Amino acid sequence: MVAKIISGKSLIGALNYNEKKVQQGKADLIHQNGYAKDIIHLNFNDKLLRLKDLSLRNERVKTNTLHISLNFATGENLSTDLIKEVADEYMERIGFGSQPYLVYSHSDAGHPHVHIVSTNIKSSGERISLHNLGKTKSELARKALEAKFGLTPANSRQKEQDLNILSLSKIEYGKTDTKRALANTVNAVIKIYRFTSLPELNVVLQNFNVLADRGSKDSRMYTKNWLIYWAMDGKGNKVGVPIKASSLPGRPTLKFLEEKFKQNEQLRKPFVQNVRALLDGVLKTKASPAGFAQALHSKGIQVVFRRNESNYIYGITYIDHNNKVVFNGSDIGKDYSATALNKYFGDASHKLSLVDRSLLEKTSPASQSNNPLFADQSITNHELGTSLLDDLLKPDYSEGGGISNLFRHRRKKKRKGLSK
Numbered sequence: 001m002v003a004k005i006i007s008g009k010s011l012i013g014a015l016n017y018n019e020k021k022v023q024q025g026k027a028d029l030i031h032q033n034g035y036a037k038d039i040i041h042l043n044f045n046d047k048l049l050r051l052k053d054l055s056l057r058n059e060r061v062k063t064n065t066l067h068i069s070l071n072f073a074t075g076e077n078l079s080t081d082l083i084k085e086v087a088d089e090y091m092e093r094i095g096f097g098s099q100p101y102l103v104y105s106h107s108d109a110g111h112p113h114v115h116i117v118s119t120n121i122k123s124s125g126e127r128i129s130l131h132n133l134g135k136t137k138s139e140l141a142r143k144a145l146e147a148k149f150g151l152t153p154a155n156s157r158q159k160e161q162d163l164n165i166l167s168l169s170k171i172e173y174g175k176t177d178t179k180r181a182l183a184n185t186v187n188a189v190i191k192i193y194r195f196t197s198l199p200e201l202n203v204v205l206q207n208f209n210v211l212a213d214r215g216s217k218d219s220r221m222y223t224k225n226w227l228i229y230w231a232m233d234g235k236g237n238k239v240g241v242p243i244k245a246s247s248l249p250g251r252p253t254l255k256f257l258e259e260k261f262k263q264n265e266q267l268r269k270p271f272v273q274n275v276r277a278l279l280d281g282v283l284k285t286k287a288s289p290a291g292f293a294q295a296l297h298s299k300g301i302q303v304v305f306r307r308n309e310s311n312y313i314y315g316i317t318y319i320d321h322n323n324k325v326v327f328n329g330s331d332i333g334k335d336y337s338a339t340a341l342n343k344y345f346g347d348a349s350h351k352l353s354l355v356d357r358s359l360l361e362k363t364s365p366a367s368q369s370n371n372p373l374f375a376d377q378s379i380t381n382h383e384l385g386t387s388l389l390d391d392l393l394k395p396d397y398s399e400g401g402g403i404s405n406l407f408r409h410r411r412k413k414k415r416k417g418l419s420k
Contacts, residue, residue, distance in 0.1 A: 008065040026108040031084040034100030057125040071113040073152035093141035194268040195326040268325040
């Protein structure tokens with residue numbers, strides 16, 4: 001079992017996320033604790049106001065929301081009664097047994113899992129500390145529950161990956177140490193995701209406002225196989241001063257990445273069939289590009305379209321956030337390539353309707369939580385224009401200004417001694 005904990009400031013946001021899944025037929029409310037009514041009689045206001053009432057008893061506390069997912073191994077068939085028992089004991093062990101909470105069973109991923117929504121404000125107004133909750137009480141609870149109920153133990157490597165990616169947030173230039181934020185983001189993504197090219201790496205990094213840049217093909221930087229990392233703003237524009245790859249911890253240089261590309265070619269192969277199956281399910285129904293992206297988004301697949309100036313799709317990339325793998329359309333098969341998708345979309349692929357734009361804005365990286373649960377809240381593509389993605393996949397940065405100076409070593413001037 002893997003437990004993922006996210007603390008937040010929006011009770012209604014956490015509740016809405018699960019309730020929308022219920023409306024879509026992808027989740028069910030299976031259990032409640034601390035409510036006066038049975039779950040079949042609870043409406044949305046009942047669910048929210050019970051939690052909101054407690055949060056209002058200590059308005060000084062801004063982080064008042066606890067959103068937990070308990071993830072069980074694929075193929076682990078657990079009865080609803082057992083899941084409820086596991087959820088109750090888990091909440092008791094982490095100090096939330098007396099708090100009101102709601103337990104939702106989700107069916108939108110390849111493994112069984114539940115989401116639990118609660119608040120950390122007690123009826124007395126006292127705050128339950130969330131500091132290091134995942135590393136302390138949750139870890140002990142997980143191990144105890146695995147032993148007691150015979151659950152499949154969490155894979156230590158996968159758990160480490162999940163914790164690493166969940167600890168990341170979008171880089172906000174000027175609010176954090178840019179070099180440290182870049183290093184944390186780049187190293188975590190490289191360690192966790194399986195990609196086979198720099199453009200594939202960049203479609204993942206863009207979710208955290210980061211760009212890996214080689215420069216234009218006629219630049220000295222490109223010729224020398226140098227690599228720099230940029231922070232980006234929410235609109236995909238490069239901001240600040242780039243950082244040389246060789247100066248970051250772990251040295252994620254182009255040479256290092258090229259070795260990862262070779263390794264990942266084999267490591268991602270077992271997941272091709274899974275992505276293909278999900279795509280086949282969506283392609284059974286006609287959809288616009290935005291509808292297609294939204295349908296896959298609900299299954300944990302992020303779709304990134306690459307368009308030319310005429311808005312024609314010339315490339316497509318899929319990110320499976322459930323299994324942390326990246327594929328170009330042609331890697332999965334010709335039926336999933338840009339050429340095939342243009343035929344599938346028809347005229348809809350050449351233009352974005354107002355509805356499409358609205359849908360994409362709601363599911364773009366900028367609109368997502370800073371700390372997403374990728375298994376269930378995987379991020380869809382940026383607006384299907386060319387501004388960001390062309391920068392990512394066809395870098396046109398030319399050497400000049402102060403950037404080339406990053407790679408110039410200053411010569412020390414010899415100081416002449418004074419003659420006597």
